[in-house]
Amino acid sequence: MPSEQIENYLKNIYKIQSVEGKVSTSSLSEKLQISPASVSEMVKKLADEGSLTHTPYKGVELTESGKRAALKIVRKHRLWEMFLVEVLHFGWDEIDEEAEKLEHIMSGKMEDKIDEVLGFPSVDPHGDPIPTKSGTVKTIRSFALTDVEEGSTVRVVRVNDANAELLQYASSIGLSLNKKIALKQRMKFDNSLIIKIGSKEMTISATLAENIFVESV
Amino acid sequence: MPSEQIENYLKNIYKIQSVEGKVSTSSLSEKLQISPASVSEMVKKLADEGSLTHTPYKGVELTESGKRAALKIVRKHRLWEMFLVEVLHFGWDEIDEEAEKLEHIMSGKMEDKIDEVLGFPSVDPHGDPIPTKSGTVKTIRSFALTDVEEGSTVRVVRVNDANAELLQYASSIGLSLNKKIALKQRMKFDNSLIIKIGSKEMTISATLAENIFVESV
DNA sequence: CCAAGAATTTCGGTGCGCCTAAAATATAAA
DNA sequence: TTTATATTTTAGGCGCACCGAAATTCTTGG
Secondary structure, three states: OOHHHHHHHHHHHHHHEEEEEEEHHHHHHHHOOOOOOHHHHHHHHHHHHOOOEEOOOOOEEEOOHHHHHHHHHHHHHHHHHHHHHOOOOOOOHHHHHHHHHHHHHHHHHHHHHHHHHOOOOEOOOOEEEEEOOOOOOOOOEEHHHHOOOOOOOEEEEEOOOOOOOHHHHHHHOOOOOEEEEEEEEEEOOOOOEEEEEEEEEEEEEEHHHHHHEEOOO | OOHHHHHHHHHHHHHHHHHHEOHHHHHHHHHHHOOOHHHHHHHHHHOOOEEEEEEEOOEEOOOOOHHHHHHHHHHHHHHHHHHHHHHOOOOOOOOHHHHHHHHHHHHHHHHHHHHOOOOOOOOOOOOOOOOOOOOOOOOOOOOHHHOOOOOOEEEEEOOOOOOOHHHHHHOOOOOOOEEEEEEEEEEEOOOOOEEOOOOEEEEOOHHHHHHHEEEOO
């Protein structure tokens, strides 16, 4: 059984790998808030254990076994997030921190029970896919709200969960999962958008829009 | 915020104190499965921090502040146990181990949410009282099934949760919280009891009976 | 009362994950 | 291409909670 720190290393390597392709010591150090020196050491250890391959001074890549371990934790994290929202009625923006701790102490039995109570969900409250028990992840096709054409209507399928304040704000303006959004106008000078959610019209910044992912409706 | 090990030390000191009055290094060592040498060191540290008083070569006693910290953990443990049974449908005998991990990573907010979902319970699934948020514990008046008079009927209010196998067995014979038990006969040669639960008559060992606590009905 | 024997504490040491500072290597600008 | 700068790794160390062994102190039977 991997320790909590190892789980965190693997999970975050997986996440960086998904977004940036390449995983450097410094990006990991940044994400984990651990000194580059320590990360370098740990990476060596993980390479020895076969969870990843490491080319010194280059970068890191998860092995199959490392990826499997990472996906296990991602699954647990997202199941907990779902549980916190659905069963304990936590807000969108409060769940990441709690799930961060819970994911490491979740037995297989617990995982199954929670999965069952939730009705075997396929995405978490931010719209991120929940990996299956066997370790597959559904890719959700979507594009950023920034890229929507003026005049079209779309549906929110995912919100970037990297920033709690952003989530907090999004939810405060009624921008939540599965909501329909009509794009009225794009301002040329700063790319901010005038949108309509339900009957309410509002302006949102380009920065916010970059973190909202939608599909055509 | 106390670390996980410290929480475990305090919780177990509290438990031993409740049952045996005196808390020795060896009893703690036994319960925590940590060497006497290590326990002795940690006790010194806890004394320095003001959580307990320690008379070398004698024993240990929680201070008010130590007791408060211990009760916080006991409360969290029992809330989780309740939650595991009521919401996740775990069995009586499976919950202690899970709660043992969960208790240490429960934020105040989480505590409140769970308390609320459960309807502010006053006892856990074994009948042990859940300390209040302010740190008071209701004493439940009861006596061991061993001490019941022949012919009388009683109600189960608590089952000693120290042994999972015992819990497992108790539940398998339909002996659960709030069940009514009629004591038909006590065998003189080994103190085993013939009891009736509902319409079913059965024999239980004295050892089991010592761990079942009841009140008159 | 005194000498085992039992319980407790002290001592020296370990593993683990972290750190800072210094050395090695890679990258980019001149 | 060379050199300055940025990134990464190595070296040396630290704190924490643990350990076994040895020293100390308590307890109890003779």
